[in-house]
Amino acid sequence: xxxxxxxxxxxxPLRASTSLPALDAVSFSLEPGELVIVVGATGSGxxxxxxxxxxxxxxxxxxxxxxxxxxxAKGIVxxxxxxxxxxxxxxxxxxxxxxGPRNLGLVGVDTxxxxxxxxVGLDPxxxGPRxxxxxxxxxxxxxxxxxxxxxxxxxxxxxxxxxGLDPLGRNAVLKALGQARQRAGVLVVTHDAGEFLGAADxxxxxxxxxxxxxxxxxxxLDDSLPWEHAGLALPPIVSVQLAARDRGLSVGRVTLxxxxxxxxxxxxxxxxx
Amino acid sequence: MIQFSDVEFFYQxxxxxxxxxxxxxxxxxxxxALVGANGSGxxxxxxxxxxxxxxxxxRVTVDGIDTCESSETFMVRSxxxxxxxxxxxxxxxxxxxxxxxxGPENLGIAxSEIRQRVDEAISSVGLVGLERREPHLLSxxxxxxxxxxxxxxxxxxxxxxxxxxxxxxxxxxGEIRAIITTLRAEGRGILYxxxxxxxxxxxxxxxxxxxxxxxxxxxxxxxxxxxxxxxRLGLEPxxxxxxxxxxxRLGYQVPVAVSDGIVLVDAVCR
Numbered sequence: 014x015x016x017x018x019x020x021x022x023x024x025x026p027l028r029a030s031t032s033l034p035a036l037d038a039v040s041f042s043l044e045p046g047e048l049v050i051v052v053g054a055t056g057s058g059x060x061x062x063x064x065x066x067x068x069x070x071x072x073x074x075x076x077x078x079x080x081x082x083x084x085x086a087k088g089i090v091x092x093x094x095x096x097x098x099x100x101x102x103x104x105x106x107x108x109x110x111x112x113g114p115r116n117l118g119l120v121g122v123d124t125x126x127x128x129x130x131x132x133v134g135l136d137p138x139x140x141g142p143r144x145x146x147x148x149x150x151x152x153x154x155x156x157x158x159x160x161x162x163x164x165x166x167x168x169x170x171x172x173x174x175x176x177g178l179d180p181l182g183r184n185a186v187l188k189a190l191g192q193a194r195q196r197a198g199v200l201v202v203t204h205d206a207g208e209f210l211g212a213a214d215x216x217x218x219x220x221x222x223x224x225x226x227x228x229x230x231x232x233x234l235d236d237s238l239p240w241e242h243a244g245l246a247l248p249p250i251v252s253v254q255l256a257a258r259d260r261g262l263s264v265g266r267v268t269l270x271x272x273x274x275x276x277x278x279x280x281x282x283x284x285x286x
Numbered sequence: 287m288i289q290f291s292d293v294e295f296f297y298q299x300x301x302x303x304x305x306x307x308x309x310x311x312x313x314x315x316x317x318x319a320l321v322g323a324n325g326s327g328x329x330x331x332x333x334x335x336x337x338x339x340x341x342x343x344x345r346v347t348v349d350g351i352d353t354c355e356s357s358e359t360f361m362v363r364s365x366x367x368x369x370x371x372x373x374x375x376x377x378x379x380x381x382x383x384x385x386x387x388x389g390p391e392n393l394g395i396a397x398s399e400i401r402q403r404v405d406e407a408i409s410s411v412g413l414v415g416l417e418r419r420e421p422h423l424l425s426x427x428x429x430x431x432x433x434x435x436x437x438x439x440x441x442x443x444x445x446x447x448x449x450x451x452x453x454x455x456x457x458x459x460g461e462i463r464a465i466i467t468t469l470r471a472e473g474r475g476i477l478y479x480x481x482x483x484x485x486x487x488x489x490x491x492x493x494x495x496x497x498x499x500x501x502x503x504x505x506x507x508x509x510x511x512x513x514x515x516x517x518r519l520g521l522e523p524x525x526x527x528x529x530x531x532x533x534x535r536l537g538y539q540v541p542v543a544v545s546d547g548i549v550l551v552d553a554v555c556r
Contacts, residue, residue, distance in 0.1 A: 176453055
């Protein structure tokens, strides 16, 4: 059981001398129960990869198989795009979130809708009856995410799910994706690796349409070189610890917790003098 | 200046007003951050600034002109430029320079002056050399800079930015921030909506919104001193700021606004 992309090659037909992203020789897999983030600068091909994985674009060569079958089989892959407000159509938030699961013939849709809205931190009683077109940008994004959570697909693909969210909304979405990961494979495209490092199992870094590096999060935080080669910046909380190491301070294992990082830095400076 | 006097606005079908009792002003040369949790009314205020939305109660004036005055709509729109989160929704031209020319053409400005304004605007956002490029072939950061150029061609006294960096990668964010610094140095008044506490630290003043009402109007330093307020306004210090705060607590001399972690290493090694 997994989503397997193999040797993906894709080029936009009208691409002249443009900055539009193409992909070449991209292979990876996604298992239910893991959260993988795809990072890369704008134009590195992240969103193209997501569209290929959802079956919305067909690769020039290579393939995407989900649990051994085609990606466009019903109810297998859920996707949230960058501009969720362009995906709404129903007269109420409840109806909009209910559309996907109802279409799949699932039972207990109303409960699933309420649960999904709660999971992204929106009160179903207050938001359910509202018109989706009256939502603020951050609320709209969360409703779109609730829409695919309610479908309970075994794979979730999300493009920049936390862009424009305040910390409350962001933490709610991170938590909801953490919960979804227990039953599904979650692939998140983001330009802000730092935001997801605490939650992610693996990272795939794209640079100019190719995989620049990939691996476990814990292994990739120790070395800035692959990040630099891919034109990416390590999250500041990580690079400060690597900078301390370059100064000859033994700060120990890189941590994502800022208080631990501060204390290790102080301890290391004390040991040196 | 842009002046809000006891402004209230509600959307149809909504039980509560989106903003209520809002009074503040933005003067030329000022850069004011507007912060607040999702749904607190920030984007509504942005759209009230140039008459895109009109207040249901109270008044919004731009250099003394009421934004509801229909004969002054062009005047208000050309004085207050609005840049939104998603550049895709703001681009209309088939190539870069046509897009930038769209605004001044609509105002009936003479062709020779349009040329001058377009060149000037394209140069201030660093898109020189891309004048004939089709907008969809630009990177996201370039698209947002194009949106800014389109607004600058109207020679606005004020600019309102609604989370202009939300969709951009770190490089694109840096590009937009650099442009904003320049615009401010030119003496324009700027209202800047953001969720990033790091961006707020570089502003002259911060206005905080909660449920459509102003609950804070003060300096970034005052705001940073109140964790409870930060929480209510949906602002979260970055991990690097939390690390800096811990070092300060441990007795090290660390500045309030840290953008590069090397400062922290230096402070501890000193």
